[in-house]
Amino acid sequence: MTTEQTTPAVPAPIRRERAVEVYGNRFGRLYDDEVAFPGGSGGRYLRWQWNQQGVVVVPVGPEGLALLPMYRYPVGAVSLEFPRGGCDAGEDPAAAAARELEEEAGLVALSVRKVGVLHADTGLIGTQTHVCLAEVDPGRRTAARPEASESVARPVWAAPGTMAAWLREGRIGCAITIAAFAMATAALETPVPVPSPTSPATP
Secondary structure, three states: OOOOOOOOOOOOOEEEEEEEEEEEEEEEEEEEEEEOOOOOEEEEEEEEEEOOOOEEEEEEEEEEEEEEEEEEEOOOOEEEOOOEEEEOOOOHHHHHHHHHHHHHOEEEEEEEEEEEEEEEOOOOOOOEEEEEEEEEEEEOOOOOOOOOOOOOOOOEEEEEEHHHHHOOOOOOOOOOHHHHHHHHHHOOOOOOOOOOOOOOOOO
């Protein structure tokens, strides 16, 4: 017989003895810290810290959810993702979400709602990413202005059922996009009220 454990046990922390920066640029800093492990032994722990807090925006419109086909250099492939980026100094995450949506996708946010915070890789990255839900009208578009280092195509739209199918088929592999979709879905009292497209776009 199993008993549900509603309060998880708290494991011992890994203590940072000394922060050791090994690389840095305008985007962030890489550390190879000296740490003390729970058993008492010492060692090193690699840690990346972005210079800005992150933001990812889930765009919702009459046709469903908008994703961007983006070429990602580290994996050498095109990835279907929600628009995301960083918050400027002092910028509210909702404002950053609206800005990134317009810059990367050319979509204008009618409203933006903050739904939570995620950590992209708790074993490596210390910076948090804000998750926002944005209502958009596909008819109100502007020229996308991605950065020179970004390779982005026009948005594709998917109803929630199509999103689930693409996840099962492995067509969406971005961890931040998958987590943001889960958080946005959980934040809604009912599923996004959109019809299934008659001919879903193929990235």
